[in-house]
Amino acid sequence: MRPAVACHCGQCRRSYSNFAAFSAAQRGDLLIEGEEAITWYVSSPGVRRGFCSRCGSALFWDKADNDFVSVSAGSLDQPSGLTTLCHIYTDDKADFYEIGDSLPRLPQGQEDPWPREAREARGGGPARGD
Numbered sequence: 001m002r003p004a005v006a007c008h009c010g011q012c013r014r015s016y017s018n019f020a021a022f023s024a025a026q027r028g029d030l031l032i033e034g035e036e037a038i039t040w041y042v043s044s045p046g047v048r049r050g051f052c053s054r055c056g057s058a059l060f061w062d063k064a065d066n067d068f069v070s071v072s073a074g075s076l077d078q079p080s081g082l083t084t085l086c087h088i089y090t091d092d093k094a095d096f097y098e099i100g101d102s103l104p105r106l107p108q109g110q111e112d113p114w115p116r117e118a119r120e121a122r123g124g125g126p127a128r129g130d
C-alpha cells in the first residue's frame with residue numbers, strides 16, 4: 001500500500017472533522033470483504049466515497065480515472081506499518097490546528113498521486129485484503 005497522504009480539503013474536513021489520512025491500494029489488489037455494508041456516494045464528478053453503513057466509518061475515496069483506490073489509513077488495523085508522505089490541499093486547512101511536521105505541504109492536490117518513490121518503496125506495511 002502507498003504511504004499515507006494527509007488531505008486537508010474541505011470535503012475531508014467535513015467527513016472526518018479534521019484532515020484525513022489516505023493510503024491507497026492498486027485497484028486490482030484491493031479485495032473488499034463485506035462490501036454489502038459499504039455505501040458509496042458521488043462526492044465530485046468522477047469521484048465516489050465509500051463508508052460503512054453499519055458504523056459510519058469513512059473508508060474509501062475512489063476516482064474512476066485512477067488505477068488505485070484511496071483507503072482511509074485510520075481505518076486499518078494497527079500497527080499499520082504506514083508512514084506519511086505529504087500534506088495536500090493545505091490551502092483548505094481548518095483554522096483550528098497547525099501542521100506540526102516537516103513533510104512536504106502542497107496547497108492543492110498532488111500532480112502524481114502515487115509518486116514513483118512511493119511505488120518503489122512499496123509503501124511499507126502489509127497489504128490488506130491479500
Ligand SMILES: [Zn+2]
Pocket residue numbers: 007008009010011012013020089
Ligand atoms: Zn480531501
